[in-house]
Amino acid sequence: MASEMLPDEEYEVQDLLLNVGPQHPSTHGVFRMVMTVDGELVKDVVPYIGYLHRGAEKLCETMDYRQGIGFMDRTEYLAGHNAELSYVMAVEKLAGLEVPERAQWIRMILCELNRLSSHFMFMGAFGIDVGVFGTPFIYAWREREAIIDLFEEISGDRMMYAYFRPGGLAWDVPTNFVQRVKEVLVSSKTGIKDFDGLLTDNEIFRARTQGIGYISAEDAIDYGMSGPSLRGSGVPMDVRKDEPYLYYDQIKFEVPVGKNGDVFDRYICRLEEMRQSVSIIEQCLEHLQPGPIMPERMPRMLRTPPGEVYVRTEAPRGEYGVYLVSKGGNRPYRLKVRSACLSNLQPLKQMSVGQYVADAIIVLGSIDIVLSEVDR
Template sequence: MSTTWPEENTTTTTGDLDTVDMTINVGPQHPATHGVFRMVLTVDGELVVDCEPYIGYLHRGLEKLSENADYRQAMGWWDRTDYLAGMCCEGAYVMAVEKLADIEVPERAEYIRVMMMELSRINSHFMFLGAFGADVGSFGTSFTYAWRERERIYDLIEEVSGDRMFPTYFRIGGVTMDLPDNFESRCRWVLASIRQGLEDLDGLLTGNEVFVERCQGLTPVTPEQAIAWGFTGPMLRATGLPWDIRKAEPYSIYPKLDFEIPVGNQGDVFDRFHVRLAECYQSVRIIEQCLENIPPGRVLAPKLPKTLRIDEGELYLPTEGTKGEYGVFLMAKGGAQPYRAKLRSPSFCNLSALKDLVVGSYVADAIVILGSLDIVLGEVDK
């Protein structure tokens, strides 16, 4: 004798299941938000129907502080914007000040700076590769793989500048001190290790069918959409547009260097991942060329004033940060302090399109999409 339980009897129900929207609060303290970022998701079953991002938890008043400190003092705060790549940030800031004050930088210092900025870029991308793998579900493995290389890069940066994350190594007019004697051999050793690490991560993630299935075709973005949302950097290049400020509006010694711009073709999550992976190889190429061609000479411009005063002028200087266009606006009106300092942070612009990217996807994919934006909250919140 068979029994039919009441819930098994579905012959009398009509239509679909009636579902109720539910609100899920993610963050501000949550491993998937990569910092202090909060998003409120409204979900219907597993589908995201609305997303409201909240930022500002790490707002430290960078611009107000910079306007109340002299040009040299402010450098330490700019380090702390994109804290995964401090050298790129201080590089952008000092280049803007130098351009405003017409200060020439010795060529050796330019080479040192480019090497440091590219090491920072690799460092930041490793953070992405590790954390993104964890977002998608490789759990700790990709993280530990990435961390091995990151520690080695940090060790090298510490040997050069004396600090790991916030070196304040650049100076207006050059860099603080020359490279240590064994830098070339140490750097080549780290670069070989980076190549190995990239291949390991490539094998671990790109070679993993589950990872590829999760990422391919997720939120494809067209170049037109990307431009309208203000995407720059790897987010824009993933759509197939080969736009890199190091090539489009070159600064420092980048015109002398030979490197390629990796691009994707559909702008989906997998392309964003792959563009960043391929960029690391190009950064390694850049550093190798710098090691071969670095000239001898001084590393700090002579006859710099004790207190830098700039009479008048303004500029907006874009540089290729690790997340996109890291632009510095400075306005001088006499005196030792800038009248206005403004940061155009790439993560801020990339994140502003989060709602459009996430709505309509599954909750689990929302985390992957947020991870693929590669935000750093120090830079979003300023």
């Protein structure tokens, strides 16, 4: 109708620059996108990052190995245990420390619980992006609260745990640990079931997510994506399977992969991964035996020989790697954090160009970014 009244030849048609962020609920942190839109269609996306840069890598170079742990939590605030694990494992590899069995199992349990809590957070925030306002977010908060309460009982803090140490754990878990984990798992299972019922088969949800934000497996690999965002495109890459660390080689679990590489497949991968995490934790609990949690002889101040290591682990958002160079002494010479979110953010333009503005927000939500990890 409008085009009949206003023929394009007589009026100059201009693209509109649309600024989203840096402080906007749908950008999941301080992230800014400048979109060029033609009506409702996105023609170009320019992301701006760096608002949350705190120089954690450089800070760690001025500190000894124990002091750096607290900063690792802050690089990835939704999955602090996973971030600590990479760092601590890198230091252990460099220093040649043997970690006791019990400490390893506890680490595994905590990391998988952290994956659960992080994915719950994704489910809630993603629900809001899609337009189911409130309901999934509150459901996610309910389940995440149970897990975080457990972390508080173990480590003392709800988000910045500082619980892993080079060599093992800071202190042992409470005596009712196994029972408490089982309680939390019961509530998590209910939560996963709730999300499955609420979102997966919902026609509106499917219409909003299926066929949106497509990226092919080849492109995803080229961009260096990892984690559930990559597996949604059908690449069965999981560091836990490919290069087992801790005791993941003694545990039976599957790596869920998607087929279509769209937003819905990334969602369904995460949902399935949560079920796998529950099963991993249940198996770990069976292996948990009393015993020491630190090597018998630990120096008061940990010093490492010169060398360099790269350790990667599977964090909830993908491959979280720590590259550590030491020239001897008690502090790293260089520390580099390979953040999964930064790589996952790269194909944002490719995934959102040609979509509607509202869908570009869903695409951003589907890669589950944590801006503190992108900027570090």
